[in-house]
Amino acid sequence: MYNIAIFAFVTIVLLLVSLASSTEGRRISPAPPCDFPAIYNFGDSNSDTGAISAAFWPTPSPYGTSYFGKPAGRNSDGRLVIDFIAEHLGLPYLSSYLDSIGTNFRHGANFATAGSTIIRQNESIFENGLSPFSLDIQTVQHYQFKTRTSELYHQGNLHVISLKIGIHIFSAKKKSFMKKLSRPQDLSKALYVFYIGQNDVAAGIRKLSFELQKAAVPEIISQFTTQIQTLYQRGARIFWIHNTGPIGCLPVATVKVQDPLPGYLDENGCVKSQNDIAIEFNKQLKDEIVKLRSERSEAILIYVDMYSAKYGLITNAKNQGFEDPFSICCGHHGIGYDVWCGNKGNVNGSEVFGGSCGNPSKVISWDGVHYSEAANRWIANRIINGSFSDPPISISKACQKA
Numbered sequence: 469m470y471n472i473a474i475f476a477f478v479t480i481v482l483l484l485v486s487l488a489s490s491t492e493g494r495r496i497s498p499a500p501p502c503d504f505p506a507i508y509n510f511g512d513s514n515s516d517t518g519a520i521s522a523a524f525w526p527t528p529s530p531y532g533t534s535y536f537g538k539p540a541g542r543n544s545d546g547r548l549v550i551d552f553i554a555e556h557l558g559l560p561y562l563s564s565y566l567d568s569i570g571t572n573f574r575h576g577a578n579f580a581t582a583g584s585t586i587i588r589q590n591e592s593i594f595e596n597g598l599s600p601f602s603l604d605i606q607t608v609q610h611y612q613f614k615t616r617t618s619e620l621y622h623q624g625n626l627h628v629i630s631l632k633i634g635i636h637i638f639s640a641k642k643k644s645f646m647k648k649l650s651r652p653q654d655l656s657k658a659l660y661v662f663y664i665g666q667n668d669v670a671a672g673i674r675k676l677s678f679e680l681q682k683a684a685v686p687e688i689i690s691q692f693t694t695q696i697q698t699l700y701q702r703g704a705r706i707f708w709i710h711n712t713g714p715i716g717c718l719p720v721a722t723v724k725v726q727d728p729l730p731g732y733l734d735e736n737g738c739v740k741s742q743n744d745i746a747i748e749f750n751k752q753l754k755d756e757i758v759k760l761r762s763e764r765s766e767a768i769l770i771y772v773d774m775y776s777a778k779y780g781l782i783t784n785a786k787n788q789g790f791e792d793p794f795s796i797c798c799g800h801h802g803i804g805y806d807v808w809c810g811n812k813g814n815v816n817g818s819e820v821f822g823g824s825c826g827n828p829s830k831v832i833s834w835d836g837v838h839y840s841e842a843a844n845r846w847i848a849n850r851i852i853n854g855s856f857s858d859p860p861i862s863i864s865k866a867c868q869k870a
């Protein structure tokens with residue numbers, strides 16, 4: 469009698485354990501309202517979670533030091549906004565499409581690469597840190613991802629069906645491989661996130677006069693729209709689009725300024741002409757998104773004002789628990805020298821290493837160009853709840869029409 473009870477108990481426990489371990493992927497919090505099965509992300513270093521590290525060279529130490537404890541393919545000391553978004557939606561961190569080791573694409577993929585632009589650049593690819601994976605290429609990669617996943621998935625399912633009626637030799641290996649694939653039916657329910665444009669603005673600043681930079685914006689926006697339309701035609705429906713940040717507030721821009729003419733810097737110390745181009749880009753981007761909404765009634769397009777979130781942090785740094793918004797945690801930059809984070813170089817006649825400051829959690833800029841994990845968390849907390857979205861919808865409800 470007693471033995472039967474114990475046997476039943478053990479059986480139930482085993483059953484529960486096997487049920488728990490067979491649930492797909494690694495959901496880490498309760499399902500939010502939209503229950504997005506996957507995220508597909510497109511962008512530049514602001515959301516690269518390992519592409520450039522996989523394709524070319526790994527980010528050096530001390531990148532990743534605050535959260536991952538080692539370089540993790542991200543241009544920060546820890547998590548990026550896209551990581552906080554994934555956490556918030558109860559999904560695992562996104563594997564980079566280009567990463568061939570240890571990846572899991574069940575809950576989406578990341579096509580962002582550091583240095584990406586919307587428009588293909590003529591400059592040699594590594595000059596100025598640019599990437600060959602411009603947005604049109606990222607869209608092509610998504611197409612390959614979609615078609616190859618679909619083929620493999622259907623092949624795998626055919627195996628399962630034929631083996632059910634045959635001898636039971638379906639290998640655990642094949643099963644675990646299947647679990648790492650996206651499900652074709654998830655592609656249209658997924659959240660498509662975009663955060664790109666900063667390198668197009670930066671390339672313009674390097675190469676063109678202010679007037680020519682302004683004149684170049686419509687072409688950049690038009691290319692962006694083409695890629696959104698292409699993804700829509702391939703089944704994407706829910707678009708969460710971050711505009712571009714205040715590039716003129718990046719410390720690498722401000723530390724180079726010596727004796728500025730009146731009006732060169734704005735009242736908060738950012739380079740005004742550079743921010744003006746970002747503002748122009750954002751204005752045209754927003755107009756285009758509004759237009760797309762009226763043409764594509766089945767799509768949901770949310771415009772997220774990343775510029776204002778970041779500018780808000782920079783201008784309120786002290787109130788928000790941060791130090792000087794223009795200080796750089798990792799690396800040394802000044803007039804006539806740049807020693808990038810994780811590299812060695814010469815400053816004022818002596819060799820120095822670009823190491824981490826003591827308190828990255830108090831600094832907004834990790835390496836002069838990219839935000840610290842603490843800043844990324846601050847920004848993510850504000851954009852996730854919809855306070856910078858148009859329409860004002862939180863990310864977990866982004867599947868619902870406003």
Ligand SMILES: *[C@@H]1O[C@H](CO)[C@@H](O)[C@H](O)[C@H]1NC(C)=O
Nearest residue numbers: 585587588589590591671675
């Ligand atoms: C690249 O060069 C071509 C031909 O000179 C020019 O038409 C095009 O605008 C250039 N593109 C960029 C992004 O500079």
Ligand SMILES: *[C@@H]1O[C@H](CO)[C@@H](O)[C@H](O)[C@H]1NC(C)=O
Nearest residue numbers: 800801802803815816817820
């Ligand atoms: C290099 O010298 C300049 C001018 O004296 C000084 O402002 C700067 O802080 C020095 N940089 C470093 C990293 O020591």
Ligand SMILES: *[C@@H]1O[C@H](CO)[C@@H](O)[C@H](O)[C@H]1NC(C)=O
Nearest residue numbers: 849850851852853854855860
């Ligand atoms: C979003 O969160 C931020 C930070 O916690 C808060 O200040 C803001 O009021 C919230 N906005 C909305 C619309 O809930």
